[in-house]
Amino acid sequence: MVIxxxxxxxxxxxxxxxxxxxxxxxxNVAKLVPSFEKGPTETNVAIEFAVNTLQVENIFVIGHSxxxxxxxLMSMKNNSSRxxxxxxxxx
Numbered sequence: 001m002v003i004x005x006x007x008x009x010x011x012x013x014x015x016x017x018x019x020x021x022x023x024x025x026x027x028n029v030a031k032l033v034p035s036f037e038k039g040p041t042e043t044n045v046a047i048e049f050a051v052n053t054l055q056v057e058n059i060f061v062i063g064h065s066x067x068x069x070x071x072x073l074m075s076m077k078n079n080s081s082r083x084x085x086x087x088x089x090x091x
Contacts (some may be wrong), residue, residue, distance in 0.1 A: 001050040003011045003043065004062040005069060012062055024050045031061055032067025 003014045012018070012025060026046045034041045044064045048054040063070070 001026070001047070001054075001056045001059045001074060002030070002062060003031050003033060003047075003059065005029070005064060005067055007041065007064060009062045011063075015062065016060070024054055030067055031063050032069070032073075033061065034037060 001014065002012045002018075003026045004010065006027045006029055012023070013020070016023070024046075026043055029042055033043050033047070043080050047059065048058070
């Protein structure tokens with residue numbers, strides 16, 4: 001299993017030399033794996049599926065330099081409230 005950033009400039013298959021289908025991939029912003037204690041997330045569910053169903057034995061978490069997701073995380077103030085946004089739905 002490979003957990004990596006959604007950045008389209010970083011292709012884990014190219015870096016690791018995998019062919020399509022050789023690794024179970026999870027891509028999310030800044031390759032973050034949230035703590036399960038705060039409730040299930042898509043990443044947690046993917047890990048549970050990979051380990052319990054696909055019998056994955058190794059999990060690689062791969063980041064990259066100048067990651068905007070990490071930069072945003074590190075620039076947040078400890079006491080700041082959650083940033084919210086209103087999505088625009090286009091029909």
